[in-house]
Amino acid sequence: xxxxxxxxxxxxxxxxxxxxxxxxxxxxxxxxxxxxxxxxxxxxxxxxxxxxxxxxxxxxxxxxxxxxxxxx
Numbered sequence: 001x002x003x004x005x006x007x008x009x010x011x012x013x014x015x016x017x018x019x020x021x022x023x024x025x026x027x028x029x030x031x032x033x034x035x036x037x038x039x040x041x042x043x044x045x046x047x048x049x050x051x052x053x054x055x056x057x058x059x060x061x062x063x064x065x066x067x068x069x070x071x072x
Contacts, residue, residue: 003011
C-alpha cells in the first residue's frame with residue numbers, strides 16, 4: 001500500500017508536530033529546572049546577606065558597648 005501525496009504530507013506534518021511537541025516538553029522541563037536553580041540561588045544569596053547584615057549589626061553593637069565601657 002503506497003501513500004498518496006496528501007497522506008504523505010499529513011504523515012510528515014504529524015511527525016514534525018510530534019518532534020516539536022517533544023522538544024517543547026524537554027525545553028519546558030529545562031526552563032522549570034533552571035527556574036528552580038535560580039530560586040535556590042536567590043534564597044541562598046538572601047540567607048547569606050541576612051547573615052552578614054546580622055553579623056554587622058552585632059559587631060556595631062559590640063563596638064558601641066566596648067566604646068562606652070572604654071570611655072567611662
